[in-house]
Amino acid sequence: MILVNGAATEAVGASDRGLAYGDGVFRTFPVRGGRASAWRLQYLKLAEDCRALDLPCPPEAVLAEEVARASAAQEDSVVKIIVTRGSGERGYEPPRIPRPMRVVIAGLRARHPADPARNGVQICVCRTRVAIQPRLAGIKHLNRLENVLARAEWSDPAVAEGLMLDMDGNVIGGTMTNLFIADASGLATPDLSNCGVAGVTRGRILAAASRNGVDCRIEALSLDRVLAARELVLVNSVIGAWPVRAVAGRSLTPGPEAMRIQSWLAQDDD
Amino acid sequence: MILVNGAATEAVGASDRGLAYGDGVFRTFPVRGGRASAWRLQYLKLAEDCRALDLPCPPEAVLAEEVARASAAQEDSVVKIIVTRGSGERGYEPPRIPRPMRVVIAGLRARHPADPARNGVQICVCRTRVAIQPRLAGIKHLNRLENVLARAEWSDPAVAEGLMLDMDGNVIGGTMTNLFIADASGLATPDLSNCGVAGVTRGRILAAASRNGVDCRIEALSLDRVLAARELVLVNSVIGAWPVRAVAGRSLTPGPEAMRIQSWLAQDDD
Numbered sequence: 001m002i003l004v005n006g007a008a009t010e011a012v013g014a015s016d017r018g019l020a021y022g023d024g025v026f027r028t029f030p031v032r033g034g035r036a037s038a039w040r041l042q043y044l045k046l047a048e049d050c051r052a053l054d055l056p057c058p059p060e061a062v063l064a065e066e067v068a069r070a071s072a073a074q075e076d077s078v079v080k081i082i083v084t085r086g087s088g089e090r091g092y093e094p095p096r097i098p099r100p101m102r103v104v105i106a107g108l109r110a111r112h113p114a115d116p117a118r119n120g121v122q123i124c125v126c127r128t129r130v131a132i133q134p135r136l137a138g139i140k141h142l143n144r145l146e147n148v149l150a151r152a153e154w155s156d157p158a159v160a161e162g163l164m165l166d167m168d169g170n171v172i173g174g175t176m177t178n179l180f181i182a183d184a185s186g187l188a189t190p191d192l193s194n195c196g197v198a199g200v201t202r203g204r205i206l207a208a209a210s211r212n213g214v215d216c217r218i219e220a221l222s223l224d225r226v227l228a229a230r231e232l233v234l235v236n237s238v239i240g241a242w243p244v245r246a247v248a249g250r251s252l253t254p255g256p257e258a259m260r261i262q263s264w265l266a267q268d269d270d
Numbered sequence: 271m272i273l274v275n276g277a278a279t280e281a282v283g284a285s286d287r288g289l290a291y292g293d294g295v296f297r298t299f300p301v302r303g304g305r306a307s308a309w310r311l312q313y314l315k316l317a318e319d320c321r322a323l324d325l326p327c328p329p330e331a332v333l334a335e336e337v338a339r340a341s342a343a344q345e346d347s348v349v350k351i352i353v354t355r356g357s358g359e360r361g362y363e364p365p366r367i368p369r370p371m372r373v374v375i376a377g378l379r380a381r382h383p384a385d386p387a388r389n390g391v392q393i394c395v396c397r398t399r400v401a402i403q404p405r406l407a408g409i410k411h412l413n414r415l416e417n418v419l420a421r422a423e424w425s426d427p428a429v430a431e432g433l434m435l436d437m438d439g440n441v442i443g444g445t446m447t448n449l450f451i452a453d454a455s456g457l458a459t460p461d462l463s464n465c466g467v468a469g470v471t472r473g474r475i476l477a478a479a480s481r482n483g484v485d486c487r488i489e490a491l492s493l494d495r496v497l498a499a500r501e502l503v504l505v506n507s508v509i510g511a512w513p514v515r516a517v518a519g520r521s522l523t524p525g526p527e528a529m530r531i532q533s534w535l536a537q538d539d540d
Contacts, residue, residue, distance in 0.1 A: 002284050002285070004284055009284075010283055010284050010285070011281030011282070011283070011284065012281070012282055012283075012284045012286075012289060013280055013281070013282075014272045014274055014279075014280050014281065014282045014352075014373045014375060015272070015280070015375065016282075016289065017418075018289045019282060019286070019288045019289045019352065019354075019373075019412070020296070020352070020412065020414075021292070021412065021413075021414035021415060021417070021418050022291070022292035022412055022413050022414060022415055023414075023415060023418050026290075053415070053419075054422065082284075082289065082290070084289075085418075089377060091421070091446055092414065092417045092418050092420075092421035092445050092446060093421045093422070093425075094418060094421070094422050096425075103284045103289075105284060105285065107359060128405060129403075129405070131401035131402055131403035131465075132401055132402065132437055133399075133401035133416070133437075135398060135399070135416075135419060136415060136416075141415055142289070142290070142291065142292055142415075143291075143292050143413035143414070143415045144290075144291035144292060144293075144362065144413070145291060145292055145293060145323070145406060145411055145412075145413045146403070146405075146406075147291070147362045148287075148291050148293050148355075148362050148364060149323075149405060150362075151361070151362035151363045151364070152324065152363070152364050155363075155366075167402055167403075175362050176361055176362060195401075
């Protein structure tokens with residue numbers, strides 16, 4: 001089911017700035033039995049991303065009701081919320097009094113018969129680089145052509161995800177996931193102050209690590225370091241945490257760090 | 271008037287990848303008395319940009335008919351064509367058989383009572399930088415948040431445009447225009463191989479310069495060099511060519527290069 005500004009319709013305005021310029025932000029998360037996973041954090045991140053684009057964020061209660069309504073017909077949904085700056089006819093200049101548009105889309109959750117959370121996934125390394133743009137770094141905005149181009153690099157269904165590097169050659173994450181690595185230095189995740197999306201699940205893992213006294217560094221990670229790591233774990237709100245079992249000709253064994261991250265996420269899903 | 275896939279409607283699908291990811295391209299140009307300015311070049315650039323994103327471009331005859339139909343009610347329109355990869359439910363992965371969506375929007379042409387083509391315009395220098403992304407450089411794609419953020423930096427209606435620099439400090443152009451400068455070295459325009467939009471009007475001017483034996487270099491232009499130039503000329507398909515009369519506390523006099531560019535564009539509008 002799709003709701004646009006609360007109304008059951010699949011139609012959005014052709015002059016919407018979300019379509020014209022990608023002038024908006026989004027969230028994607030599972031809803032099971034009417035309960036949105038980590039809802040409070042999802043909303044806070046949506047509000048933070050709206051603020052970063054100087055975009056009024058719809059009230060939490062409005063969105064919570066629409067998420068519940070859109071997903072009511074399914075036991076197990078993936079819900080996407082899009083918030084744009086609404087329609088405008090005046091070129092790039094944002095309207096002085098923006099009337100944001102919100103879209104709530106509930107779809108069926110994909111099944112993964114191969115049990116990737118336990119068995120791990122095969123991934124590749126993408127050629128498409130992520131541009132350095134500190135002004136937009138971390139924000140889950142609607143300008144995602146780099147992710148589209150990177151995802152178009154492979155069509156083999158055995159490959160579950162692709163790593164993306166930034167223009168300086170540092171690994172930023174997957175096309176749709178954040179990355180954690182475990183090596184001799186401990187647990188680490190890419191620094192996203194120059195580009196990339198700082199997802200809610202990444203934030204939950206960092207908070208859980210801190211709460212549990214586990215050191216997890218946020219730092220620049222070269223491809224060499226990532227490919228030499230003992231464990232690689234890909235995370236997002238929909239998949240949870242997937243260990244990597246194969247990348248760039250190397251085999252890895254899903255190990256204790258992936259399990260620890262999974263247990264943190266299981267405990268913490270408020 | 272708005273046409274979506276040829277039908278008179280303002281509604282596009284909420285799951286369209288143009289909205290979700292900015293997965294598409296666009297064009298904007300004037301239509302006067304039923305005649306689209308530089309139509310053949312506009313279509314060729316649209317097709318080139320589609321090809322760069324591996325997106326099937328609608329046939330020229332289909333778009334030409336829709337441009338004529340959408341703009342028929344007005345003597346003097348600005349028409350925008352958007353082509354997206356259509357709807358998709360599978361995340362970033364492009365559909366194997368894409369069904370592109372096309373939107374043709376005809377609006378009224380803005381009036382500029384101050385005659386900016388003759389008297390010149392006041393401009394500013396934006397803080398928002400353009401990220402370096404050779405893979406997308408030159409393409410007029412729908413990922414335009416940088417332009418939106420730059421345009422949001424000023425609201426004074428006396429300021430007509432803002433210059434944008436890339437991450438290396440080179441001037442790329444205006445938020446909605448390409449730039450030509452004239453200084454002791456002659457005529458030059460920014461190199462757009464790393465970022466920026468290589469517009470049709472820029473291309474027409476480069477072709478006219480070449481045809482007329484005028485040397486016009488395509489090169490990296492520092493802000494210092496731009497601010498010290500004898501003439502600055504901002505161009506796009508809708509405004510034509512506007513000389514700059516004030517930037518960063520400096521006054522310039524609209525001069526012969528702006529007039530020459532304007533005369534080229536007037537001759538060449540096939």
